[in-house]
Amino acid sequence: MESMKFEHKKVEPSNENFQLLVAELNRSLSQITGDSGESSFLPEVFDSSKGGCIVVYLNKFSVACGVFRYYQNEVCELKRMYSNTSGAGSYLLEQLECYAVEKGYKKAVLSTRRVNLKAVNFYQRNSYSESRAYGKYVGVKRSICLSKVLVT
Template structure:
């Protein structure tokens, strides 16, 4: 499978369409769309990154990283509706983040979202200390990965 990607802003229509699919999917899995965890109007292209993945000119995956703290970015709004596109997306987001100076990535997802947890674990993310609004939230799992050693 050949995938291509574009660096976009969160206002991009393909990104918006994929996020709508993500919201629906998350609502079915967790009863929460996750929308409250991402405000596109605070996106800062000098520190943050947004990617849409395409296969045959059709948008099939999206994701964002945001500044979390010095040299650490947080992955948000990760979604794929095509087998293999998620791994490609994650690889591109990690490269993009490294190019912006990040050395580590963190993320949070719901424990009940076992497909997502397994995906991140397969891609070398491991459970880490809860951060921010996820501290003390038992339904969430926080994961991280060193991008640059």
């Protein structure tokens, strides 16, 4: 089998392909968790000086997207991660992590619903481990917070 050649572009959250993928993500999350997760990331407050947004392409088709944003000193938060093509999620995560490191981040944190086992298992396979709840997730039993050191 020919190996898939993913490409990625650094974009703004207003990017049409990003928006289309996020709409898919919202539908998927609504089915899994009953909540689209839309309220946890507002594109209009995205700050490209501190954050990054990536769309992954395969044969010119957008297949994955994700964002990171400033959380606290040297720590970014991953948001709106989505892939509809096998292998694209891992490629996306790698690109987001490299981009975050370029912007000076040393650690990434994220939260997902415990019931979203596909996401939980994906992050654990990619060296994220369960960590203390942060921000609005403190005391929220349905959420799991995960983190990974990007630079030691």
